């Protein structure tokens with residue numbers, strides 16, 4: 078199967094060639110033809126499968142006919158986190174080169190002003206997190222009546238983050254005659270119910286979870302008899318000192334540990350930095366850009382912050398904790414071994430992780446070989462830091478936010494009580510969103 082056989086126009090084929098893709102991935106082969114034909118699509122696929130292009134390409138094709146009107150976007154892409162939205166925007170820019178399509182990225186943590194300017198001029202596509210989109214709508218800066226295409230990316234993650242009521246509102250705001258491209262890695266009942274209510278006879282395209290079948294990821298388990306943080310950090314360092322570790326993402330179950338582990342690694346001279354939902358946007362983007370460029374070797378992350386991040390060259394994933402949700406294990410290790418490369422994952426399991434580990438083994442239906450780290454150097458760790466520079470500013474704030482690890486804060490089911498526009502956090506800061514590439518529309 079070739080991209081040309083999918084029915085894409087010569088301009089798009091050129092952009093695809095320039096991106097270096099030779100043939101469509103299964104989700105692209107399955108989703109692009111019905112999307113081009115105007116049908117609703119339900120894509121069950123996770124990051125790493127090429128799903129972003131499977132909705133971006135047909136969307137660009139459909140948008141290339143027609144023009145944007147002021148304040149009336151023609152299409153809407155909703156993504157759960159700022160990073161994911163920015164990543165979709167990057168993809169959109171890559172594939173729409175040479176076409177005069179305008180795009181606005183509406184994400185929290187960046188100033189409203191420039192975003193409104195683009196909206197006023199008219200945007201062909203809005204890429205947004207649910208909260209920021211509704212904020213703009215409530216400020217009267219947006220009319221949804223022109224939306225012909227609605228894309229929902231990573232719906233199951235939106236469920237985890239409490240965004241389903243927002244998503245329902247968005248579905249109800251766009252005209253009933255619209256095309257919906259809806260993507261989710263899993264189909265819990267809440268998502269199924271959304272699909273049943275808001276999609277019209279969708280073409281269902283399901284692709285295998287790459288991580289559960291991917292032979293290109295070598296998985297290992299490090300069993301510890303102790304659950305003491307100091308011992309876990311020592312084991313982590315030993316694992317990171319293994320041969321062949323070029324770079325990696327270290328996952329922690331709790332945000333607090335993300336900061337502590339990052340700080341401890343820095344003290345032990347590892348090039349590491351934390352990324353989680355409580356860090357401000359410019360810190361998150363700078364960290365991510367550093368990691369992508371290779372300047373930073375290790376990213377210490379929470380699940381939500383790392384979900385959906387497309388970083389093709391990760392040699393290792395380390396699970397400082399066995400994840401509480403077995404699904405997260407699959408997502409985490411899927412950060413490595415991408416785009417045909419090989420990768421390794423090393424999971425630390427303590428007696429406290431027994432239940433989580435059983436759930437993981439049941440889900441992936443395979444054993445994870447144990448790794449003996451004996452003999453590997455793991456320098457003595459020092460006490461956890463008193464406070465990291467990037468940690469939440471005060472204790473109260475930390476407590477309030479505990480458990481809400483989200484790119485956007487989780488929203489209450491009804492927004493009526495909070496209809497007052499929220500003040501953006503870092504209004505005056507520079508807009509940095511794409512590593513060293515800042516798209517025209519943001520400058």
Ligand code: AMP
Pocket residue numbers: 097098099100101102105123124125126127128129130387389416
């Ligand atoms: P995604 O699942 O959308 O996050 O994409 C994962 C990675 O696969 C990204 O780095 C894409 O650039 C890459 N990719 C998407 N489509 C293809 C393709 N047809 N051939 C090779 N790589 C692709």
